[in-house]
Amino acid sequence: MDCEASQYVFYEGKGRNIELKEVQQQQVHEPEVEETPQVVEENSTDLETQPLRRSTRERHEPERYGFLVTTHGDVILVDQDEPKTYQEAMASPDSEKWLEAMRFEMDSMSENQVWTLVEPPEGVKPIGCKWVFKKKTDMDGNVQTYKGQLVAKGFRQIHGVDYDETFSPVAMFKSIRILLAVAAFHDYEIWQMDVKTAFLNGKIEEDVYMTQPEGFVTPENAGKVCKLQRSICGLKQASRSWNLRFNDAIQEFGFIRNEDEPCVYKKFSGSIVSFLILYVDDIVIIGNDVPTLQSIKTWLSSCFSMKDLGEAAYILGVKIYRDRSRRILGLSQSTYIDKVLKRFSMEESKRGFLPMRHGISLSKGMCPSTPQERERMSQIPYASTIGSIMYAMICTRPDLSYALSMTSRYQANPGEGHWTSVKNILK
Template sequence: MPFMKIWGCNAYVKHQMSTKLEPKYEKCTFVGYPKETKGYYFYNENKVFVARTGVFLEKEFLTNSEKGRNIELEEVQQQKVIEPEVEEVSQAVEENPTDLETQPLQGSTRERHEPERYGFLVTTHGDVILVDQDEPKTYQEAVVSPDSEKWLEAMRSEMDSMSENQVWTLVEPPEGIKPIGCKWVFKKKTDMDGNVETYKGRLVAKGFRQIHGVDYDETFSPVAMFKSIRILLAVAAFHDYKIWQMDVKTAFLNGKLEEDVYMTQPEGFVTPENAGKVCKLQRSIYGLKQASRSWNLRFNEAIQEFGFIRNEDEPCVYKKFSGSIVSFLILYVDDILIIGNDIPTLQSIKTWLSGCFSMKDLGEATYILGVKIYRERSRRLLGLSQSTYIDKVLKRFSMEESKRGFLPMRHGISLSKEMFPSTPQ
């Protein structure tokens, strides 16, 4: 089998270079095979890492005389560490074996508690550990957490979306097919001030178990670069264009699958009459390797039907011109910015998108991708910041304050130094 290699042989593995002057390959030692992914374990400089390929020096390993000589190994037995109280009882039992029935064995009396470095309260509920002010990691944690009703409602909402979009059909497991698993992922979505806005329960497929050429093929999907968003926001600020924002609900569910993909039923939503069945996916779902690509293809098809033209150099930026009416659209996974100078046209874009997908209208853009947007249209100024206090600073925008934290740029856009430290001054 060509995949099998001689354990302990040297190998050259390609690594990411920090500078062009560094070597492209590093010499390592092959030490095993990872369980969860295809590749090899390599050891180098007191670290073990995974790489998919390498140049193995097996012939040199076999011909090396030092590798072939006999080495005597000394067996080392690890000593057991016994608590002081246990050791005292053990000695007493050896001196008087009858005391074993009258004197119970006592463990350590040390007080055990969670480290203070965690910064939050940890409690137990049966076999499930709950962490206050945190998101549950599993379905079991969600159903016993203080916010269990909100998490259950979030999961029911997700299942309703699956049903409305006809994401899967329940079928008997095909012979010889092992379905991929799925899990619940929980997230508290916050507003720009950090307040919890919604509880989100997302059903995610375990796509790492998919097999290339069997249940997926192409996976590449473009995403808008943030510098493109900055440029169009600068254009909007200079020309005083409207900037609206929309969010696609369960965006990946709109993608159509071309492959046959089977998945286990989601935990907590298996009925007794369908307990032995599996989900045959009709549409894409979060976690699948081709999910993002399927959604991007579906969106591109829909928006071009409305007359938008895709940018050749930035495939997630679209434009539409009609006389003096200008419209731009930026897609970042499931976040959409709509920019233009004609309100009826922008409203028609919203209506079209809402007819194609399940959308959430967020109105004027104020917060996107973790970045706050502040706009002063009377002075054609637009500011971006990830700071929590920056709104107050921007309201008192002046030359003195711009030297402290902002860089004025052309076309009326100002950017935070904290966010863009490499911006030329």
């Protein structure tokens, strides 16, 4: 496949100024896609006189990220052919690796004493759980580890009964960009850590009961349920419980929480400066003194099960390039952009020059006006495409802001002209 789509955002320190430079490299070729809209045979007079009723067309399961549905109805796993259920994992060629990943997850549950097996309480219906499988890749898209995560079906929880507060903050990416720019200007160290099974560190106060994980039910405990002592992924209060636990631990070490950005922490001691950024279970540590940063790592490792990732190279799907001799730091989402292009069959499209050309005007008049047009546009993943582009815009592509703000206004009822403008952004 002759496809290259990459971009970088460079922070360069010169004197007292920080300059933002953007370099764009895109070489893609557009395929000729022949689209055949469905033909709906209806009496025109009936359409004018009869009220609009629910569509009788066949409904399909919504398209998920990483899946494509062909015109023949075949489902293709675009990303990494990850199983969706326990049965699929056990039937896949990588069943041994998936089983090992699940065993590792169960060992973590046991070590952290996440639950105790009890008899089902009378009148209480336990929530379910499921396995979620993911192949974790490196910055180049190569598979590094197989991960099997046990997720509770928190949508069955009842407010006021088994959960209350759910809000939990995460660091905004603009805050990460600002601190990376500061680090590039002052030549600070940028280190990264990952919290293993982060949510298991949070304690829950409510009584929550869960069914036992599929594939790990022993005959002697077949009729019992899990009474949760700690939060696990999927519970409505899980993220909040973990955030409160981490906040207490890091403030105990002397860090001060930023009032406007609750997931950014700072610590000053004379000329020694340290910053810490938390995004769920990803931690970025920035500072100008190596022994101090090492002591932060040691403290975190004593409080939680941590993985030291060394110098930051890949943060939230964004690749970091750094030239410390020139004090330049670059950000790239090339891997993510390639996935988005492939997902929407645009990996072979011709290269574009501007997100939105001069003279392009979008309006409600371009929305579908006939049942045939509405039927055809209902098959177009317009809103999904807008959402995929938006993440790139927030992280590394602010030049897409205007084009995205114009096209996103018509997500409720997009027309052909609107969709063409979105495809131009992808180009």
